Amino acid sequence: MNSSSTLSPVYGLMAEFESPTELVHAAKAAYEAGYRKMDTYSPYPIEEAAEAIGSHHNRVALVVLIGAMLGMIGGYSMEFWISAVNYPLNVGGKPYHSWPAFIPVTFECAILGAGLAAVFGMLALNGLPQPYHPVFNSPNFIRASRDRFFLCIESQDPQFRLSETKGFLEGFHPVEVTEVPY
Amino acid sequence: MPVQDEIDVLPPKGVRPPLMGPGQDFGTVTDRVAGVILTRHTPVFWMIIFAIGATLVGMLTTAVAYLIFKGTGIWGINIPIGWGFAIVNFVWWIGIGHAGTLISAILLLFKQGWRTSINRFAEAMTIFAVMQAGLFPLIHTGRPWIAAYWLFPYPNSMGVWPQFRSPLIWDVFAVSTYFTVSFLFWGIGLIPDLATMRDSAKSMVVRRIYGLLAMGWRGSAQHWNRYETAYLLLAGLSTPLVLSVHSVVSLDFAVSLVPGWHTTFFPPYFVAGAIYCGFAMVLMLAIPFRYLYGMQDYITLRHLQNCAKLMLATGLIVAYSYSMEAFFGWYSHNKYEWAMVLNRMHGPYAGYYWTLVFCNIIFPQLLWFNKVRSTPWMLFIVAVDVNIGMWLERFVIVVMSLQRDFLPSSWGMYWFTKWDVMTFVGTMGFFTLLFFLFIRFMPAISIFELRTLLPQSKVKE
Numbered sequence: 001m002n003s004s005s006t007l008s009p010v011y012g013l014m015a016e017f018e019s020p021t022e023l024v025h026a027a028k029a030a031y032e033a034g035y036r037k038m039d040t041y042s043p044y045p046i047e048e049a050a051e052a053i054g055s056h057h058n059r060v061a062l063v064v065l066i067g068a069m070l071g072m073i074g075g076y077s078m079e080f081w082i083s084a085v086n087y088p089l090n091v092g093g094k095p096y097h098s099w100p101a102f103i104p105v106t107f108e109c110a111i112l113g114a115g116l117a118a119v120f121g122m123l124a125l126n127g128l129p130q131p132y133h134p135v136f137n138s139p140n141f142i143r144a145s146r147d148r149f150f151l152c153i154e155s156q157d158p159q160f161r162l163s164e165t166k167g168f169l170e171g172f173h174p175v176e177v178t179e180v181p182y
Numbered sequence: 183m184p185v186q187d188e189i190d191v192l193p194p195k196g197v198r199p200p201l202m203g204p205g206q207d208f209g210t211v212t213d214r215v216a217g218v219i220l221t222r223h224t225p226v227f228w229m230i231i232f233a234i235g236a237t238l239v240g241m242l243t244t245a246v247a248y249l250i251f252k253g254t255g256i257w258g259i260n261i262p263i264g265w266g267f268a269i270v271n272f273v274w275w276i277g278i279g280h281a282g283t284l285i286s287a288i289l290l291l292f293k294q295g296w297r298t299s300i301n302r303f304a305e306a307m308t309i310f311a312v313m314q315a316g317l318f319p320l321i322h323t324g325r326p327w328i329a330a331y332w333l334f335p336y337p338n339s340m341g342v343w344p345q346f347r348s349p350l351i352w353d354v355f356a357v358s359t360y361f362t363v364s365f366l367f368w369g370i371g372l373i374p375d376l377a378t379m380r381d382s383a384k385s386m387v388v389r390r391i392y393g394l395l396a397m398g399w400r401g402s403a404q405h406w407n408r409y410e411t412a413y414l415l416l417a418g419l420s421t422p423l424v425l426s427v428h429s430v431v432s433l434d435f436a437v438s439l440v441p442g443w444h445t446t447f448f449p450p451y452f453v454a455g456a457i458y459c460g461f462a463m464v465l466m467l468a469i470p471f472r473y474l475y476g477m478q479d480y481i482t483l484r485h486l487q488n489c490a491k492l493m494l495a496t497g498l499i500v501a502y503s504y505s506m507e508a509f510f511g512w513y514s515h516n517k518y519e520w521a522m523v524l525n526r527m528h529g530p531y532a533g534y535y536w537t538l539v540f541c542n543i544i545f546p547q548l549l550w551f552n553k554v555r556s557t558p559w560m561l562f563i564v565a566v567d568v569n570i571g572m573w574l575e576r577f578v579i580v581v582m583s584l585q586r587d588f589l590p591s592s593w594g595m596y597w598f599t600k601w602d603v604m605t606f607v608g609t610m611g612f613f614t615l616l617f618f619l620f621i622r623f624m625p626a627i628s629i630f631e632l633r634t635l636l637p638q639s640k641v642k643e
Binding site: 019020021024027039040041042043044045046047048049050052053055056058060061064078079082083086087089091094098101102104105107108109111112114115116118119121122123125126128129130131132133135136141142143144145146147 | 207208209212335341342343344345346347349351352355356359362363366367369370374377378380381382397398399400401402403404405406407408409410411412415416419420422423426430433630631633634638639640641642
């Protein structure tokens with residue numbers, strides 16, 4: 001990270017579009033032009049937009065798998081330790097370690113672990129909850145949760161030059177291009 | 183002010199009603215759904231229903247307080263019928279929840295677009311119904327704080343632990359996991375809409391509250407990407423979960439040796455029944471909601487028709503299960519099983535059984551008619567009828583098997599008391615109260631998913 005970019009007075013440049021098609025078109029072109037530190041903001045998920053900025057894969061599935069494994073192992077070991085080690089109780093002559101009877105609870109614990117991992121893993125990977133973020137300083141940004149589509153090229157990008165990048169974004173005929181202050 | 187059913191005009195034969203009314207865009211769907219919440223004006227009908235709900239909660243509190251003071255003797259339960267209203271109501275409420283998960287998870291996996299405008303409140307229905315259900319086993323113990331040590335595994339000074347070979351403990355895990363995962367699913371679905379609420383609110387206080395709940399959601403493409411993966415995975419997890427919950431509930435019965443309970447087909451039979459009455463409850467909530475809030479553009483006749491069709495299909499599975507129950511009793515050549523079947527049909531509670539057959543098998547056949555499926559008030563009547571029928575089914579299963587088992591010396595009768603009724607009606611009030619609080623303060627239709635239904639939401643090549 002060179003010092004000139006960290007001292008930059010703006011977080012980035014925000015271009016506002018009226019349709020998802022324009023947004024995806026601009027995002028693709030920006031990626032092809034070599035910009036990497038950028039993000040799009042939209043009122044509903046647009047798969048093409050994520051692909052356009054080079055964000056295909058995520059690690060949510062891995063986190064969920066780990067959650068499920070932990071839940072499963074935790075659930076079964078709890079049952080084994082309680083029923084066969086710490087508190088062995090003869091119920092109808094069944095073995096202390098009656099594994100078939102332990103499966104329903106193991107299954108439920110696996111689902112519970114996976115479900116918790118899915119939600120909290122997703123939030124953690126997204127860095128939420130986040131009390132402050134500079135994009136909200138953009139004047140019209142409240143419409144990102146309503147009916148407008150935004151592309152933000154961040155000043156941290158090595159290719160970012162305020163005037164040139166602004167000109168580049170204006171080439172896609174957005175409603176407006178604004179500087180996003182920190 | 184209720185809006186007239188303008189779009190409830192049936193399209194010509196062979197054409198299905200649309201998923202959304204005409205003339206909608208990103209702005210209108212946002213304003214319509216958020217407008218219900220972001221207003222100082224609370225409708226009069228809301229106040230009235232809320233007051234009724236609050237009164238019934240008062241009654242519930244009284245009934246539970248007296249129960250804890252006196253003990254379960256104030257209920258109609260006795261020996262041999264130790265599982266009265268409490269278990270009947272538990273199974274009924276937990277079954278109602280199942281349609282919510284079916285709509286939100288299973289229909290998502292099957293890419294059914296019509297789930298989108300009804301999933302949010304169906305999930306809320308699930309959570310509130312499971313809350314009512316969970317109340318019953320707890321108060322059925324009479325002393326819930328003492329019951330904790332054999333329900334939940336926690337280290338206690340007595341050094342005792344739950345008994346994991348019992349379906350009752352499986353049930354504790356199944357129901358509590360079901361509640362938690364349903365709550366997470368509902369909560370994760372709300373995040374983008376809470377951000378919309380934050381950005382649409384005029385008042386600073388309201389903006390702060392929704393802003394806090396939205397956790398700083400900003401609709402970033404990378405966030406949406408992870409969000410969609412998490413949402414899909416939760417749907418995939420909820421699908422086996424919801425099937426397991428009522429299966430485990432049915433094992434509470436099926437693992438015993440009691441005639442009428444000891445059958446292997448209980449799990450699918452219970453799951454079908456759960457979805458059957460769950461869809462009836464979805465219709466009982468959706469029909470007044472769309473009328474009172476004028477949401478006919480989003481919850482269209484197509485949604486009602488599809489719910490009706492699912493009700494008809496699951497109702498037929500339930501009808502098949504009833505006939506199989508009788509058939510197994512006869513085919514088993516087990517005199518206790520056969521006596522059980524005859525007792526249902528001709529015993530002291532035969533009236534309950536035949537009413538159940540009427541409510542669950544005969545009356546819902548009206549759903550074969552397109553006219554009935556497309557007329558909201560007729561559907562509402564069928565839905566009420568199915569919910570009554572499904573409650574009777576659980577009464578028949580729980581009470582009639584316990585009433586007469588192997589030895590005539592241990593036969594008995596069960597009559598519920600006013601405290602049983604007060605508790606049951608009280609939970610209905612609690613459910614209504616929670617549901618109306620939800621539609622006043624949270625977007626009852628998923629706004630961001632409604633946007634994806636619009637043609638302009640698609641990226642054109």
